[in-house]
Amino acid sequence: MPVHIGYAAMLERFPPAEAVALAALAESHGFTGVMASDHFQPWLPAQGQSSFVWSVLAALGERTTGDLGPGVTTPTFRWHPAMVAQASATLGALYPGRHWLGIGSGEALNEHIVGHYWPEAPERINRMFEAVDVIKKLFAGSLAGRDVRHSGQYFKLESTRLWTMPAVAPQIFVAASGPVTARRAGRNVDGLITTGAPAERLAALLTRFAEGAREGGRDPSKMPKVLQLHLSWAATDEEAMRNALVEWPNGGMRFARSDIRSPFEFEQLARTVRAEDFKGQMVISADPDVHRADIQRHLDLGFDRVYLHNVGRNQAEFLEVFGREVLPALRA
Structure with missing residues (x-):
């Protein structure tokens, strides 16, 4: 069975036209889908971008042939779930069989901008699952003509x-x-999305997802398990570490980030990140085989779709090297 390794289009880091061009380049090197980030603000001012994900996804559909989805959007604060349902249905109609809808509970960085009270995590999660109910109702009712x-x-x-x-x-x-x-995701939706984390934590997530699926009367082995994997590859280990520290200090932060409201506040926190903070959090190496082994470990855990985000600006080089040396060696 072919391995599904997609490209993570980070819209908080690259202008929309460049992000679309990179996704098309990724496909030419063997990547098989695109996950596009939904941000209103970048994490750091230096990242410098935050284009509108639904417009970019439509452009991605024209320039690529694989699957595509927002990984993830939040239909609870900036967006009423009815609007997310309409956006998703339109993409599905434009690109039949290619679009999936990724949903999350959100971060204050993006969601507080409309001035709503920012609740604690349990309420955010409850809001998310009620939003899922609204979207599912709209999908089902609309298909039934009611x-x-x-x-x-x-x-x-x-x-x-x-x-x-x-x-x-x-x-x-x-x-x-x-x-x-x-x-709860296993009981209520079609698949799971998460990000890279220690193996024992990811294994526990997959176990709980499978339990929820069985409680809902479904076969978890047939439900997508999606992983967004951050990594730093460059021509040298030193450059790879420099890219991680400068471009993606997020990967070394060992504290919750969902309540941070401003890129400038995030920038101050990022100054505390040191090289040793990435250990166990994100693979940083110039050796493609080190990255191949890490991706394979995640496939072996049970993930069937992995979308890669190389944190450096060296995207074209990363896509060429991984397309040649990493993707062909991976197995489902």
């Missing part, structure tokens, strides 16, 4: 439907970093 409505704890939807739908509703994946959310 209006739906919703009146819940956090959201209301007056009687309506989506008038543009693909023949099959997009799959919904939920982002989880903890076991409770992973289990």
Whole structure:
């Protein structure tokens, strides 16, 4: 069975036209899909970008042939879930069988900008799953040709439907970093999304997701398990470490980031990150085989889709080297 290794288009780091061109270049080197980040602000001022993910996804659909989705969007603060459902359904209609919908509970960096109260994590997660219910209702009702409505704890939807739908509703994946959310995802959606973490933590997430799937009467082996994997590859180990420290200090932060509101506040925290903080958090190496082994470990854990984000600006070189030396050696 072919291995599904996709490209992570980081819209907080690259202008939209460049991100689209890099995704097309990735496909030419053997990458098989695109996960595009949904940000209103970059993590750091120096990253310098934050384009509108739904516009970029449409452009990606024109320039590539693989799967594509936002990894992840938050239909709870900036967006009412009905609007996310409409955006997703439109992409699904434009690119049948290619689009999936990744949903998360959000970070203050992106979501606080509309001035809402920023709740604690349990409420954010409950909001996310209610938003999923609204989106699922709209997908199902619209495919059946009927209006739906919703009146819940956090959201209301007056009687309506989506008038543009693909023949099959997009799959919904939920982002989880903890076991409770992973289990709820298994019960309620089509797949799981998470990011790189120590193996024991990821194994626990996959176990809880599988438990939730079985509780929902589904076979977890047939449900997508999606991983976004941050890494730093460059021509030398020193350059790879420099890229990590300058471009992606996020990877060395060992504290929760969901309450940080400003890129400038994030910049101050990033100054505390040191080279040793990346150990066990993110692979930093000039050796493609070291990265190949790390990706293979994640495939062996049970992930069936891995989207790679190389933190340096050396994207073209990374895509060429990994397409030649890493992707062909991976096995499902």
